[in-house]
Amino acid sequence: DQQVKQNSPSLSVQEGRISILNCDYTNSMFDYFLWYKKYPAEGPTFLISISSIKDKNEDGRFTVFLNKSAKHLSLHIVPSQPGDSAVYFCAASAWVGGSYIPTFGRGTSLIVHP
Amino acid sequence: NAGVTQTPKFQVLKTGQSMTLQCAQDMNHNSMYWYRQDPGMGLRLIYYSASEGTTDKGEVPNGYNVSRLNKREFSLRLESAAPSQTSVYFCASSGRQGHGYGYTFGSGTRLTVV
Numbered sequence: 001d002q003q004v005k006q007n008s009p010s011l012s013v014q015e016g017r018i019s020i021l022n023c024d025y026t027n028s029m030f031d032y033f034l035w036y037k038k039y040p041a042e043g044p045t046f047l048i049s050i051s052s053i054k055d056k057n058e059d060g061r062f063t064v065f066l067n068k069s070a071k072h073l074s075l076h077i078v079p080s081q082p083g084d085s086a087v088y089f090c091a092a093s094a095w096v097g098g099s100y101i102p103t104f105g106r107g108t109s110l111i112v113h114p
Numbered sequence: 115n116a117g118v119t120q121t122p123k124f125q126v127l128k129t130g131q132s133m134t135l136q137c138a139q140d141m142n143h144n145s146m147y148w149y150r151q152d153p154g155m156g157l158r159l160i161y162y163s164a165s166e167g168t169t170d171k172g173e174v175p176n177g178y179n180v181s182r183l184n185k186r187e188f189s190l191r192l193e194s195a196a197p198s199q200t201s202v203y204f205c206a207s208s209g210r211q212g213h214g215y216g217y218t219f220g221s222g223t224r225l226t227v228v
Contacts (some may be wrong), residue, residue: 009154034216043118043204044157046216087154091217098164099145100208101172102217106156 003027004092006105013112019077021108023090026071030092035064035075038087047088048075080112089105117141117159120205120220127195127227136221137205145208147172149218150181150201157204163188170185195227 013019014016021035036044050057050064050073051087057064063076077084087109091102122137148160159172163182177199179191188207192199197209202224206217 006156036219041222043206043219043221045219049216071187091157097162097170098168099162101147101159103159104149104157107156 001026002105003030004103004105006088006090006108007107008108012085012111013080014028014078015082016036018078019075019084019112020079021090021109021110022072022103023073023074023075023081024083025073025092027103028071029094029095029096030103032090032093033066034091034093035062035065035070036075036089036104038089038107044089073079077110080110081110082114085110085112118145118207118218120223122185122223123205123221125224125225128197129143131195132191132193132208133195133225134192135203135205135225136187137189137220138187139205139207139218139219140186140221141207141209142185143207143209143218144185146152146182147206147208148178148190150174151203151204152201156208158228160190160203193215195225197227199225207226 034049035047038044066073087107089107090105093102095102118139140168144165149157161180163169166185180193205220
């Protein structure tokens with residue numbers, strides 16, 4: 001059973017517009033949430049994170065929002081650029097066996113059209 | 115450049131053959147992880163090592179073994195490869211127990227078992 005769900009396998013937006021990627025989780029023990037970006041034939045790269053004690057974190061064009069009561073987080077990209085076209089993974093981490101262990105969603109493929 | 119190095123990048127095995135995937139990080143991270151990525155399945159944790167000398171099973175450990183050789187190196191072994199193990203394998207590491215600081219991934223090993 002998936003603990004981290006990205007229900008939209010793909011998203012297509014126009015350059016300059018906002019991209020909103022969504023993620024839902026089920027485990028209340030998760031205390032850190034992260035977004036990763038992945039290009040084909042490369043490893044995932046860290047994009048932005050948020051602690052469970054916050055509801056918003058911003059880094060340039062990227063903002064992550066966390067709604068703990070709804071167990072939902074979202075990534076906003078404004079404005080979207082063609083170079084943002086990639087697969088985005090949502091991850092949630094919990095303390096397990098001496099380390100924070102991230103659980104990943106299945107990813108959302110974002111295509112930004114020029 | 116600092117980061118996570120995986121070898122080999124590509125490998126084709128015959129069913130029943132064995133091989134070891136190598137991973138090394140030079141960031142002095144305590145925790146290391148092995149993931150596999152399959153189409154539509156996201157990243158699934160195979161094994162992790164919270165610190166040197168410890169290893170633990172993740173979500174999909176069957177058919178794999180790991181060795182945390184020292185703080186830098188974490189290897190993944192397939193003793194008797196099966197077609198179901200055809201996948202892209204990613205190694206990752208994290209510092210400060212990965213708490214919100216992200217996980218650094220290698221560029222992956224694409225394994226095909228025929």
